[in-house]
Amino acid sequence: MNSPPTFNLLHEPWIPVRPLNGGPVREVGLRELLLHAHTFGRIDDPSPLVTVALLRLTLALLHRALRGPTTTEQAAEWYAHGFPTKTLEAYFQTWEDHFDLFHPQKPFWQQKSDKKEPEQYHWSLLSPELNGSNTTPVFGTKKRAExxxxxxxxETTVRAWLGSTSPAQVARLLIQNQSFSLGGRITGASDSQQGGPVMSKALFVATGRNLHETLCLNLLPYPADMAEVDRAVWEWQAQGEDRTAGASVPLGYADRYTWLSRSILATPEPTDALHTLGYGAGIARVEDTHQGRSLEPMAALVSRMVENKAALTPLKFSLEKLVWRDLQAILPEPQNQVYVNAQGKVIRVPGFAPLTIRNAAQVLDLVNEAAQGESIVQVHAYGQILGDKAGKTSAFRHESYALPLPLLQDWERGGQHVDTAFREAKLVGSALLNATLRLAAEVVSRGGEREPHKDDVRNLAQTLPGLGAYWAALEAPFRVFLAGLNAPEEAATAWRASVTREARAAWDMNVQGAGGDGQVLGFAFRPRRTDGKYQPSPQGILDRTLASLSAAQRTNSTAPEVPS
Known part of the structure; x- marks a missing residue:
């Protein structure tokens, strides 16, 4: 008689890691991952969503196994001297059976459907790149099949192309899907489902020189009252809890990191390969209020106007810009927005930096207390970008930035300089946009011969490449600026020079894109009067702002906003 299939995630190799010794990426189980984390550089899956989802699982496991860290000081102690191995081993032994991907009663992070004949789907349903539910796959497999x-x-063609897969691959995609599953209704299901807990959030993680340091930097203080009620998915499932009755708030960090967003059931074939799986509704989650235990630890909260009210919402990735342009969101005083309400009252709404980044700065401060020197913190941002329609994935994103530690600790030593740099770049970007719109209006109206239609002006301006090129070109100088903040005045001077240079290069691109001949040059440089009021030339709009930037550099102040 054949023994039932088994794939224990504590022991079987399935998590891709990059060894510090320079060897190739290899796969390890959870036990080896934690007991030898100092020998690995990082978790390294080709998909950024899988990478960060695996990190979240690992943090949840550490919180539950160690019931800590109770304080930042304890995290710093683990950072320097390692995790208590005996405590980890005891936890592994206690919960070993519940990490089996194919356990007959309680398969890991899965749940049987309550339907008599649940729908079966191809395993690629778990992957947005291949055949994800309610999405145009990022890499187009389904579109090519169509x-x-x-x-x-x-669907039949996709199944034929992709065939079966391994338990290790299913385990990785299972964990990714539970975290990032899209909201909506999948084919064959009757109800629309809520998205995963981090479906569209930008997630920020601090990394160290090895995986062990990375884990310690992102292990938040885990107070006793949270540890008492919190449960990871394998713990509450083992206790037979039924959480399907209604929506609930995550009990703590481990519950949030291992939320059962979907009822997935992977059933292997006799060869241990997997072809199909069950997929249905998971546990409803109370929508995040961004307070207390509803606060996502890896997310940055920024203030937005929602239904004419200022509210804190998680920062999301955008196809149009990289996250460095929103880097203020992870600083000590992030994105302090000012609004004026209907009564004319000024309302100041500060953002909220990710708990993981704030924690990393505190841990490193304790670790480096004896060492006289400034550290560089590697901050990685992961996330999924949704399309213009609900339930569509447009892209994945993974960005990394080397930030001086003081930047994350002290507004005066770092944050205020970054804030000034952003305001200057946005000021010049706004002037570049206004100059481009004015140039487009001149071209469409033939220098004022006829009244241009606003749609024609906007359409022409959108075809000109300068503004996008301006922001793209500033990414590298911004990284140089960050690295030079130990000498902020010199860094600011070099930054303003870069802003000026790239703005002029972008403007030249727009002039050439609008035609670049003598007539267009005349439109670009000629001011005129409209209804008796002087209007600067398109070139003049940009020149005035760059002049104010230069004046600010000479007086070591911030460039004022220049009306267009």
Missing amino acids: AVAGKSAA
Whole structure:
């Protein structure tokens, strides 16, 4: 008689890691990952969503196994001297059976459907790149199948192309899907489902010189009252809890990191390969209020106007810009927005930096207390970008930045300089946009011969590449600026020079894009009067702002906003 299939995630190799000794990426189980974390550089999956989802699982496991760290000081102690190995081993032994991907009663992070005949889907449903539910796959597998075989046969064609997969791959995609699953209704299901807990959030993680340091930097203080009620998914499932009755708030960090967003059930074939799996509704989650235990530890909160009210909402990635342009969101005084309400009262709404980044700064401060020197903190940002329609994935994103430790600790030593740099770049970017719109209006109206239609002006301006090129070109100088903040005045001087240079280069691109001939040059440089009021030339709009930037540099102040 054949023994039932088993794949224990504590012992079987399935998590891709990059060894510090320079060896190739290899796969390890959770036990080896934690007991030998100091020998690995990082978790390293090709998908950024899988990478950060695996990190969240590992943090949840550490919180539950160690019931800590109770304080930042304890995290710093673990950072320097390692985790208590005996405590980890005891926890592994206690919960070993519940880490089996194919356990007959309680398969890891899965749940059987309550339907008599639950729908079966191809395993690629778990992957947005391949065949994700309610999404145009990022890498187009399903679209290519539709092109080859037609929509009616697309699913069959995808199954034929992708075939079966391994338990290790299913385990990685299972964990990714539970965290990042899209909201909406999948084919064959009757109800629309809530998205995963971090479906569209930008997640920020501090990393150290090895995986062990990375884990310690992101292990938040885990107070006794939270540890008492918190449960990871394998713990509450083992106790037979039923959480399907209604929506609930996460009990703590481990519950949030291992939320059961979908009822997934992977059933292997006799060869241990997997072809199909069950997929259905998971546990409803009370929508985050961004307070207390509803606060996502890895997310940055920024203030936005929502229904004419200032509110804190998680920072999201955008296709149009990289996250460095929102880096203020992770600083000690992040994105302090000012609004004026209907009564004319000024309302100041500060943002909220990610708990993981704030914690990392505190841990490193304790670790480096004896060492006289400034550290560089590597901050990684991971996330999924949704499309213009609900339930669509447009792209994944993974960005990394080397930030001086004082930047994350002290507003006066770092944050205020970054804030000034952003305001200067945005000021010049706004002037570049206004100059481009004015140039487009001149071109469309033939120098004022006729009244231009606003749609024609906007459409022409959008075809000109300068503004996008301006922001793209500033990414590298911004990284140099960050690295030079130990000498802020010199860094600011170099930054303003870069802003000026890239703005002029972008303007030249727009002039050439609008035609670049003598007539267009005349439009670009010629001021004129409209209704008796002087209007600067398009070139003059940009020149005035750059002049104010230069004046600010000479007086060591911030460039004022210049009206267009």
